[in-house]
Amino acid sequence: MLKLYVGNKNYSSWSMRPWVAMMQTGIAFEEVYVRFDSFSADSQFKQRMNGINPAGKVPVLQDGDLSIWDTLAIGEYLAENFPEKNLWPADKATRARARSICAEMHSGFSALRSHCPMNIEALLPNRGALIWRDHAGVRADVQRIVEMWSQLLQSHGGPMLFGAFTLADAYYAPVVMRLHSYALPVPVLISEYMDRVQALPGVKAWVQAALAEKDFLAFEEPYRLQP
Numbered sequence: 377m378l379k380l381y382v383g384n385k386n387y388s389s390w391s392m393r394p395w396v397a398m399m400q401t402g403i404a405f406e407e408v409y410v411r412f413d414s415f416s417a418d419s420q421f422k423q424r425m426n427g428i429n430p431a432g433k434v435p436v437l438q439d440g441d442l443s444i445w446d447t448l449a450i451g452e453y454l455a456e457n458f459p460e461k462n463l464w465p466a467d468k469a470t471r472a473r474a475r476s477i478c479a480e481m482h483s484g485f486s487a488l489r490s491h492c493p494m495n496i497e498a499l500l501p502n503r504g505a506l507i508w509r510d511h512a513g514v515r516a517d518v519q520r521i522v523e524m525w526s527q528l529l530q531s532h533g534g535p536m537l538f539g540a541f542t543l544a545d546a547y548y549a550p551v552v553m554r555l556h557s558y559a560l561p562v563p564v565l566i567s568e569y570m571d572r573v574q575a576l577p578g579v580k581a582w583v584q585a586a587l588a589e590k591d592f593l594a595f596e597e598p599y600r601l602q603p
């Protein structure tokens with residue numbers, strides 16, 4: 377059976393992506409949870425990941441002796457192995473577009489990622505309002521996301537970015553959680569898409585497990601003393 381190594385569900389946005397994709401499309405896997413004690417070289421996390429991923433990060437997908445790390449590679453491996461799950465859009469040009477926005481997420485949106493780290497359990501509207509006021513980079517990232525999602529939802533007719541659920545929705549699910557936690561301002565078309573993403577069984581299952589963790593990690597949220 378496939379094994380998926382993931383970190384704390386409250387915080388690990390990268391782990392969330394393949395986990396949601398597999399849960400949502402019914403790909404069976406065994407979850408291996410590796411707690412974030414810290415990311416220092418001598419942390420239990422790094423020791424646990426030693427020999428599993430040379431980059432020392434989660435998520436990692438293991439298929440027998442084969443370890444696949446980094447979410448784009450995991451997504452491609454799943455799409456190749458489970459073509460019947462339609463993880464990418466069927467049409468070649470549309471598929472290229474879906475890959476483009478996943479790659480854009482992978483290498484971009486650094487202001488949103490650094491100022492609004494994923495924290496599923498938290499509702500931080502006041503913090504979000506200050507970030508929105510003070511960080512033009514966050515406003516620019518959100519503007520680009522709004523433009524991207526609006527264009528896709530309008531051209532494919534929803535309910536997901538490319539019509540039916542694809543890896544692109546799994547890829548942006550942590551962004552949905554960030555926009556929600558920090559209550560960043562978005563148009564109705566976007567908030568309705570966010571509601572639909574949060575209602576997906578795969579996303580609901582992740583959020584439920586994140587809420588059940590109750591594992592406050594001060595190094596993950598230096599802006600709070602307690603939950």
Ligand SMILES: N[C@@H](CCC(=O)N[C@@H](CS)C(=O)NCC(=O)O)C(=O)O
Nearest residue numbers: 388389390391415433434435446447
């Ligand atoms: N580009 C990687 C990023 C993976 C990543 O940064 N994972 C975080 C957890 S969300 C991690 O393991 N961090 C440990 C570290 O930075 O040392 C991917 O797509 O999987």
